[in-house]
Amino acid sequence: MYQWDWRLISVYKFVFVQGALITIWLTVLAVILGTVLGTLIAFAKKSRNRIVSWLALGYIELFRAIPILVLLIWVFYVVPILLNWRISAFLASVLALSLNLSAFVAETVRAAIESIPSSQFESGLALGMSPQQVMFQIIIPQAVRNMVPNLMGLYISELKNSSLASVIAVNELLHRSNILISETYRPLEIYTAVAVVYLIMILPLVWVSRVVERHLARIDKPTFGMDYELSH
């Protein structure tokens, strides 16, 4: 019969707090970089320039296909050789996570823009607006509302994916915990605690995304000309 020893967790709780802070920092950086990059790629994909569009497509397929773990190791070990620059494990992780995320963000952004009916575009053009004006005034504000739920889902996954950085010894939650296990030989208690810490980080995000989603649904139910009768 296994003897659980939970005192250990409270003794070493600073390890979990420090690890969690690195995990959050890693995720925040990857989310910002991945979102900016992904949005640029989405617009490149929609470009009328065939070459730009093809390059964007290649980028998306490449980084969606490579497992994050492979990408992470590749960046960490190959970049120093190619660029003669000893990249830190933390930076390599940010880079690999954001490259992967950007491919999914690009697809989300593109799909959200394409989900706006072309009639919305036409009604702007018919008034004399330029395609760019219609894009920024009419299409993107609506598309953002559509993409928020998906993006929130991607960001939540990103927090979990950041645990992969433990493989190249980034001091995030999982890696700190693994070190602790090697010192204390109490893997069951520690992995349980790790799971609980991830849960504590993720539940507020899930809650926020639900609130945001509900808020967006309330301020406008897009009608796109359909006849939703609310007035009688």
Added chain:
Amino acid sequence: MSLVIKVDNVRKRYGANEVLKGISFDVNPGQVVAIIGTSGSGKTTMLRCINFLTPFESGSITVGDFNLTPNASRFDVRALRKKIGYVFQQFNLWPHKTVLENLILAPMMLNGIDKTTAVEKAQLFLKRVGLLQKINEYPSRLSGGQQQRVAIARALAMDPQVLLLDEITSALDPELVGEVLKVVREIAQEHQRTLVIVTHEMAFARDVADEVIFMDHGVIVERGKPQQIFSNPDQERTRQFLNRILSNDGF
């Protein structure tokens, strides 16, 4: 100020299917013209060609001083569109903007007028379509008929000299058609704007139009005063179309 419209030998094809087979007609300033015809006759395509929402292969469109051919520059096309108000079958209001924002966006951005003036104008046009009380609502809170009246006000807010109405009551529940037609009737009676109306509402066409054009299979079959077209058409095809439509309508 209203403008003359001249459509000269406009041709449009989708693949092998020629939907406009060299259409020519003109509309005098301030005149109200109704285009009728079966679905697929090309009447909506014709209307869309006038403000270049649908590109066409050959021919030309003249609105006032503007004479545009299929390879017109984007700049000229936009200048033309600013003079033309277009109201869609499906309203196409912007759901993320309130009624007021729907009305002031284009005038502020394109005509360079300040917000106060734009809002005053918006209020004026909303009053005309009887929806001033809905000024701060989102479109999704309005009925179809109300949305379409807002769409008309949005087109008017650009001070267009020409108004193109594309089957604007076809997507409405029957009991909401009247309120929209009433607004159009008032605009037509002012004779301040040139109006081209594509419609399936024959009674309405007869009442408001100065002239009626009957289109079939991409050509204009007949054009004339409403009384003549509806009671004594020259062409057999017109007669058949009207018999079919009017027997369903209880005209």
